[in-house]
Amino acid sequence: MENRVTNILLVGVGGQGIILASEIMTDVFMEAGFDVKKSEVHGMAQRGGSVSTHVRFGSKVFSPLIKEGEADIFLAFEELEAIRYISYLSPQPAILLNEQRLNPPSVSLGKEDYPEKISEVLLRRARVFKKVPGRELALRAGDARAVNIVLLGTLSSILPIPEKLWTENILHRFPPKAGRINLEAFRLGRSA
């Protein structure tokens, strides 16, 4: 059997809930019977720095890091961070972009400009392109912080993994009330 590994790259800013999203993902892939590895660098991440997390699943995974040019699925929580990691994209990637801009310090200080036309560039590169109004959907679900679960929902819609594995993991992870909100966030993201 060919060892086909799927590479998912999550990028964004420290504090956006990327680590939790990747934790749920790896659990679900293991439950679905795959080998899975993920890599992230934390330590300074909670101080608002740039964050990238690599998740890889398949029958056997060696490297926890994705090779440049081989990310099959790109889950970008923030627009500037999306283009920072563009060299990781495979030739025909699926790109899921959260509509959110968080200004880095140099932009807040008015010393540099936030890059323009990010969606257009990503759209040209993508086989599948979805732009997700994460914050809006999270608010609709009942909690602005649930953006990460919204995006997880969108990711689930392009992966051949039973929905039940995702929803059970989410319900298991949160207390009942937060569980219901996050489940709704997941569903909104899944149908986005």
Next chain:
Amino acid sequence: MTDRRAILSGNEAIARGAYESGVRVATAYPGTPSTEILESLCGYEGLHAEWAPNEKVALETGMGAAFGGVRTLVVMKHVGVNVAADPLFTLSYTGLRGGLVLVTADDPEMHSSQNEQDNRHYAKFAKVPMLEPSDSQEAKDLTKISFEISEKFDTPVMLRTTTRVSHSKSIVHLAEPSEPPMRSKLVKDPMKFVMLPANARKRHPVVEKRMEEVASFAETFPENRLEWGERKIGIITSGISYEYAKEVMPEASYLKLGMVYPLPKGMIRSFAPQVEKLFVVEELDPFIEEQVRAMGIEVSGKDVFPLCGELNPTLVERGLKGLPPLPRGEVFQNLPARPPIMCPGCPHRGIFSILSKMKLFVTGDIGCYTLGFLPPLSAIDTCVCMGASIGHAMGLDKALGEEALGKVVAIIGDSTFLHSGIPSLLNVVYNKGMVTLIILDNRTTAMTGRQDHPGTGFTLKGEETFQVDLPKLARALGVKHVKVVNPYQLAATERVIQREIQRREPSVIISRAPCILSRREKIGFGEPLFISPEACAGCRVCLGLGCPAIEWVKEDGVSMQGKKRKGRASIETFLCNGCTLCAQVCKFRAIKTPDGK
């Protein structure tokens, strides 16, 4: 019994391995990327885990526990081993009674460190075996094996991880804890544990003989394994580099080393001639490569792989296949960087805005406050290692005397001060230094994720304990001038700093306010502030605080006072903690609370 599996980080897997090995005592000082090992281990029953004030204390405590016959885990980041090196080199001579494993978590690429030293050299230097896992399953397995080797050969064993192994997650098969051989007992053995010259001279040959025995053990050690594939390329590798190489060249032949010191030279001698081209794939220094070359074997390594920074599958593939570096042809060049930054409401911000305004030469230290280096605060002038700020200020004082008086200040965090700042402050008093030290007392070890220390009043397990009194401690060391300030009161704090730096005697200013992320102590700030778009003069002084909640809005216009402006400042309500620093620096009273104050 069913197979129990979990997705664990390398660090969690080391903790699990220690638990399954029946570890009884574990000690560490927090440091990225090692911190989660003890945090995870303290969740298991039947063992004592503690934060030590520094790595030297951690290892000495660990030695005592191992002398008492129990299995002991000691954990630190790579530079922490420098601090613990003194006991380490002689622990190699004494050996122990219970197994002792010293985890060194190295940080190639310096994700959160001041250097990227390759601690494999410590194994050779201190003459102790070193094992190196390449994923979480191996991290657990090799931890357990390390204890067995430690007891079998009467030696401490170093277990080396790197950031990628410590912070990557993969599937681990869990087992139940085993009861280690019961040795816990108070046993006198002065010939072994008292390293006077006469005894140490007898122990040194024992160490040399032991390392020869470990080297022959390495030849049949199952974690040093041959994986035969095509014979065109043979790869000697270990740790995370093994995973990268397998990823990009699964068809090659491998000698995968679970033990990186001492090397199985017989295995290497037999492997090398059976492949057409031999590579060593390793991060940082040519540690294995040089030893292979010294055996007279031709090998490729640092001629094709970088010496600096982390490897990754791309770099390993380029090196193995002799390809040129990847072209960089993407659309966006020179993107705005996104460095980590002090949180909104951080108590350090006020101090650094004052130091920046006063244009002082600031000798800095290791912690969140090192972020005070970044613009716009740009208020750190030295940063080398834990505790160095005080020595740097002292040296400048002794070198420059009057010229430096009133122009230099040392700055250190509470955890770092207790780690290794105390002897330096003692030295300032003893040798009559004119040094002013600011201790940023945020009651936690913030940078590594808020761990407790002797100044917090709580242990690793969250139990209440004695809380060291920093002003009393400074006075006991002989500092006569000790002031406590509230860093959210800018004017008052600035007056104290102005006065203290002029003194011709040692002085200590303690800036006391809990970390804004503290779960235990919350500062009662008011509502988020807002900036009146009419009143803002566009002077940008508030932006100089480097607060993530304050943004510059470009728009030409005229302020209420009739001043021309190119833009104005604005506050992101959802980020603002209401700390009021920006309102304090605004000369135009444009920044207000929602009730208009």
